[in-house]
Amino acid sequence: MIQKDSPIPIYYQLQEQLKEMIENEELDPGTPLPSEREMAEKYEISRMTVRQAVTNLVNEGLLTRSKGRGTFVAEEKIEQTLMKLTSFSEDMRARGIEPGSKLISFEEVQADANTAKHLSIPPDTYVFQISRLRFGDGEPMALEVSYLVKDRLPEDTVNHLENSLYDYIEQQLGLAIDRARQTIEPSFATSREAELLTIDEGSPVLLLERTTFLSDNTVIEYVKSVYRGDRYKFIADMKRQR
Ligand code: GLP
Structure with a gap:
């Protein structure tokens, strides 16, 4: 040969x-x-x-x-559209993949300057810091750290995070998620991220930051996610402006 x-x-x-x-x-x-x-x-x-x-x-x-x-x-990469505001669970189900979520930690912390800016709140306001490991058919795909303003949520929020956060916000709290701004940057997995995502330390990952707004323009979440670079690619359909 x-x-x-x-x-x-x-x-x-x-x-x-x-x-x-x-x-x-x-x-x-x-x-x-x-x-x-x-x-x-x-x-x-x-x-x-x-x-x-x-x-x-x-x-x-x-x-x-x-x-x-x-x-x-390599496994085939998941093609993630950038055209619609979807949840992790919806993205997975749309591909016939079973979504999963494991709560890694849930803490009440005071927002640092960056988090406060994204959530449009004064620094030091109390927020819930929610770390979740996200799975697709049992395989770790992403690590998400979400920040939500404590005062805007019920005290027992911690008990509702084993599945979809968006389902909880929309169906249980009755709030209307409307739009989001998201950035995507390349990065390398830290040792902790690598361990949780079962990849080698230093592997390429995608760092996503999303700020999500309700229809009344309040920010409901600010999320920093680390997605596996070997499992994801992002796609957008573009039309030439004339
Ligand atoms: C995506 C977004 C996160 C959002 C999550 C909600 O993964 N990057 O910002 O919090 O979806 O997904 P779910 O409703 O499955 O918890």
Whole structure:
């Protein structure tokens, strides 16, 4: 399969063959790749050459490398639209994936300057700081830290956070979520984020910040989310302005 007398570099031949196997689904998402040594022996090429091909595919996002576990065919990314204001649970269900949520911590804290600015409240106002790990079909996908103004919520809010926060706000509290402003930035997983999201420390992640408004223009939540970079891509449909 590898032509050593070809002018096409050997690493590139291997890379393209692996790519074809992934694209044709001969190698399914989650399949472990043979070790560098095994592939080098099989194709009778050097380990360095194998490493170069594999590294390129990792950089392209077709393979994922996990310290101590090996290299795997990457899972298909979830395409997250930027056109609608949806909840995590809605996003997952729309794809036939079962959403899950685990409350990591619930604390009453005084808003720092940044949180206060986003929530349009004076600094030091009491807010609920809610950390939740979000799952899709049991796999950790995102870590979300939400800030909600304490005075605007019932005391027993902590007991209603095992499922959808938006369902709680809309269905139980009867408030109308209307719009949000969201930013997305690249970042790297800290050791704590990596542990919770079951990825390597330093893996690429997407940092999302969302400020959500009710129809009366009050801010209901300010959320900082860390989404797995290997599982998400964001899409927007755009029309040329004339
Ligand atoms: C998304 C947003 C969060 C929001 C959450 C609500 O993940 N990034 O800002 O809090 O949805 O989702 P759910 O209603 O499933 O808790």
